[in-house]
Amino acid sequence: MGAVGLLYVGAVLFINGLMLLGKVEARAAGIFNLFVGALQVITPTLLIVFNPGDPATLLNASGLYLFGFTYLYVGINLLGGFDSTGVGYFSLFVAIMALGYSYANFQLLGDPAFGVIWLYWSFLWALFFVLLGLKNTRITRYTGWVAAIQGWVTAAIPAFLTLTGYWVSGTLTAIVLAVFGVVVFAVLWPLTRGGEPAGETSGTQEPTRLEERTHRFRRT
Template sequence: MGDAGLLLSGAALFLNSLMLLGKANAKSVAVFNLFIGALQVIVPFYLIAVSDQNNWTVYSLASIFLFGFTYLYVGLTLWKDLDGSGLGWYSLWVAVLAVIYAAVAYVHFQDIVSALTWLMWAYLWFLFFLSMGMNKKIDVYIGKVAMVQSWLTLTFPALLSMTGLWQTDQVANAWIYFSIAAFVYFAYITLKLKKTSARTEKFA
């Protein structure tokens, strides 16, 4: 599935970000989430079944399930207008696993780009936990984070990988700086959100 799966994940996250920003209808977006989620659950099961069963092969393929079940869960929650608390707590569980994947990428594989990418995904899943598990009203904020990540961590890496450019030192170094810039942007909009919340509480 590899690069094609990343590309489709980028599309799904892009649509989800637009929904959170109030630019797309929830049930319309739900359809795409269900489609991509189903693919990213069915295909990894097959790939694991026919793989060499090496622990690192299974470890790598299993990470696709984190996305697949998230998209399925999001799609069903939106389509059926379900309470999102279950999805929120599931997102917290995935956020913890994403931090572990980040640590393994850095320590075992010495892959700084993958480590930073997994940390970004962990942050996004944690935001979904805050929104749906803890009922924080931060949809617009999450939409902005998801918009950046849909391109930076999924769409562009998939395209660069399919064109054979992703593994070059120049791209890898550039992506480290892009990732750091993204974290700085997230910190900036977090401060803005806190200031806005404080101002609202003051005049409430």
């Protein structure tokens, strides 16, 4: 059941990445965030109810709530036209907690591949904090590309391979994921710098393209 939820985490990260890149309208993304957020709250709740004495299951289930609450928060924000600061600072909390879950996967669960994947997620949620909490819109395109790529690499592909019995969470997989992430996200940085909003500071200028992208439905 965890793999099923992870599959749709991949979908929503991909959609949210495309939204930040201006390819998906904010309200459409908001509705899908609510769907996946609800799934990622129901799934860990069921896992906890039916496995109350399994510490590993409880640990994994507790991490799923971080995603569920993020997507519910994002969906409500997009549909309600609220300020993004709350989502941004919650993303900081998730980014910090993800480091702990990475350590737990490496040291307690013996799952190095997902130890690396949690580092991916920590990096992405840290970007969400800078973008939405600190309102540094200069990283909008970069964050969009990182989210879209991570949707496939950290969620959709591992989930599908797990469901089909082909996922191998060993040291080799962890190394491949680590090298891929460092190389791809480093190369993306200079490639996505052009075309970002310039001369904007946190909360002091005219509404940014990000604000327009996520809140423009308020004018409809």
